[in-house]
Amino acid sequence: MQASFIKTGANRLFDSICLWVLPAGLFLLLSALFLFPDRSHLHKVYYALFSIPTLLALCVRPSEFRLLREPLVALFVVFAGLALISLGWSDSEDSVGSLIKPPLHTFMLFAGMTLLLRYRQEALQPVLLAGALVALLTTLPPLLDFLRHYTPEARLIGSGALDNPLLSSHVFGFFSIYWLVVCMSSKDPRVLALSGCALGLMCLVILATGSRTPLMAMTLAAIWLAVLRQDRRAALLLAALVVAAIVGLLAIPSLLERGSSYRFEIWQAALEQVAQQPWLGHGYDAHLAIDPGQGIVFREPHSFPIGTLYYVGVLGFLPWLGMLLVGIYSGWRYRGQPLFVLASTLLVYGIAAGLTEGGGILPRPKEHWFLLWIPLALIAALNIARRDGRLPTPAMQDLSPAHAGQLQANAVVIEQDGLGPKVLRLVDGSFLKLFRRRAWYTSGRFNPYAARFAHNSQQLATMGFVTPKIIGLYRFADASTAVHYQPLPGQTLRQAMEQSESPEQRQALTLRFGNYLARLHEQGVYFRSLHLGNVLVHEGGFALIDLADMRIMPSALSLNLRQRNLRHMQRYEQDRTWLFEENAAQLLQGYAEQASMKALARIQRSIGAPAGA
Template sequence: MWRERIYKGYIDFWLPVALVLFLTGMFWVGERSLYHKLYYLTLALPTLVVVFFSGYHFRGVVREPLFLLFVMFALYVMVSLAWSPGSADYSKLKHPLYICMLLLAVAMLGESNMRRLVQLVGAAGVIAGLAALISIVIYFGDANRAPRLEGLGALYNPLLTSHVYGFFAALWLAALMSSSRLWGGKLVLFALLVLLLFLTGSRTPFMALIASVSWLLIMVADRRIVWLALAMGGIAGLGLWIFDSQLLARGLSYRPLIWAETWRQIIPAFWFGHGYDAGIDIVIEGLSRLLADPHNLTLGVIYQTGVIGGGMWLAIYLYSFVSAWRMRGSGLVLVSSTLLVYGFVAGMTEGGSFMSRPKEHWFLIWIPIALHLAVLRKASVGRESKVPAAVGA
């Protein structure tokens, strides 16, 4: 049947290539607008077409609790456009669709062939390590280099660059703990990524990596935690010895003042928020510029969608972490949940755009959620396949 051929070609050939292009595009696409188009044309649109013609293949994924939590949150966010101040930008209605296509695509690839999904994410991680090496070499080879490494390709800002490379650093950190296979290569890639993170001068990824290590210590109850603690202690000591003046000189960068002012502006629209399209202007004494985001993704959610939306947002993570704890013996769960922890904690000190077109923040939010959804869906399929055998017995 032609619908089956379309789906088969999509899962076996098109989607694997599109996913690698998406995960690595930031490193080699010259402009962010081209990165958007790359995602739309290679992943989002083909997935939408396949869902339209072969939607029955996705029935299991759309019934997963994590996916349903996302749909509820996304619908509420879109409804909040109705009470946004001024003339709402209804083009933003497309943003949840972009995210939904990513969740469906990754989950379906995991359900169909989890081994291939793991290999593709690993390949993207290798490319990230090579991109980090090239960036480091170019940075040190530039006599007029900036104080902080800014990034190559579509990456141009030290902090945003750290979001993407930090995701892959957390990936290899968790991979080291989930399996001893090829540990030497994993360690080298992790070290390269951490070195680049130090060169960006950003503190956010290190705070998130510390949280990731803490999560791994909780999840792993064997002697691997000793090696993890020793390795991370050595990396932290070396980094602070070499880069301490750069990392610590900026203090808290006005974060407590920014969060307090954001919360003050949340109060007038406490329950339902100011609306998804509502902007925020934050004035901090001592800063010479106006800030346009709360530097905290969760506060950004609450500002625009209120405590109700914030509760839905936190429910996504709560369910993800609880499900990860219940399946903590799985190496795949260890990796996907660590990426979730990394992204959630990194988002506590940066950003405000939680539902946007594909960009750096997706590596903190939606890509980890998509990978965790794929792992949970694969586990569900495994449980479903055992039911007939148990009944027959």
């Protein structure tokens, strides 16, 4: 009993972390610099709501360490390991204990992002949008104040903990890329208008910082995005870049001037020191002081690649470079997936910006995380989710009215409501399930129901359940979506019950269904629309219909969710009579074959069956 209690408590802790704590932690990681007055607050909220919860989740469920099989994560572990080994010859004044923490917190970013994508993937896009909106809305007052009191030498910094125009511009560029990707992918005119205005404002903010590095980085990222998409919008984006470059050079000729940053002198001096210990480097967090001859001492080489070479040498540079290459390759290979497009475009932006900024290889959470670590962690998590079958495959395909008409020609309506057809049987026997256009502010915009259907079908298949084969996912010109799939042969369990020739046949069906229901619950499947009309009798087993209305939890369902699941079935008089009155003993017997005694007792009380049933 005690072991069961501990296991249940561990499962509830793991579920809470993955479903609620990590999304909140990621949101604050993205927005804390704008919301709090000091970077220390960013560190605290990241540690409390992301890093430490991720560590707890890994301790509760050590099997999640299989994320180390992902090449990108393995390369990071090698890179961080070499950095820690280099402490043996580093002249850092900080203690070893304090220097071990940043690599661990960075690893927790990879692990936490993986858990989030694996178990609460639908929360990612709303969290990214919320972070982008916070960045936009909190930056508007400083921008208006800057424009109102503008002077030629002034540089916008931003709100909250942002205290440096260059570092601020990197974060602004991160969210500018987000809005650019939304502009390139949105089909809704209202969303397109909103994201276009947001992109324009963020670009204006970057110009107000007076920093040219993010402009160069954004240009390269936009080119990468156009190469990934290769459509009409991509051509328009490239044309817009050319026009913006011409207008910018005519309006601000100083954009081509070198400025007074001393970067060439800093790089030259840093490379001279790299040449002293090229293979092993000077050691993680080694002392670095560069005076370019102007009496100003710089503590960073102002370049991530040069910084990596300085601290960990060629030996450490190779896994660092490997992470970037794997990230870029993943973005190109899976360019059909919108999240891969976003993540790889952010990475290209970060790589380009990091060529002329930064240098600390493993910093605590700050602006530099937006350049490399957040995009890399997102790509690693996406790679793992894809291999686990947790990303919809195939990706959503846009259909023109002509192609949609060809697909649905001579189709038979299987299901419809007052607004029109819902399920069509096409001429080849496959099914097309239609999902109507949703309001732009609802979750259906971030996670279309057609994609949910495909996603749930793939996940159930990986868990050993029978599911229909997904053929395609489509988005129509009116923003409605559809999933195209090969239906499973069989009849619904309600039809099978109605056609049963004897009570014994119903008892046998109920016994098998009780076993199937327990399997669903034990593997964390919460099918909200559970009733006998949505369960298919297929080749001696069962399968589910209407897979969009489902959640798959990280652990076995809680007792409350199991009880709530049965309440839905009890609303149907015929189902209630067959399952919970005439054949309750068989239902409980089948359920007991898969579930614990505690879960069985709760189900027993839920259906009002006697203790000996």
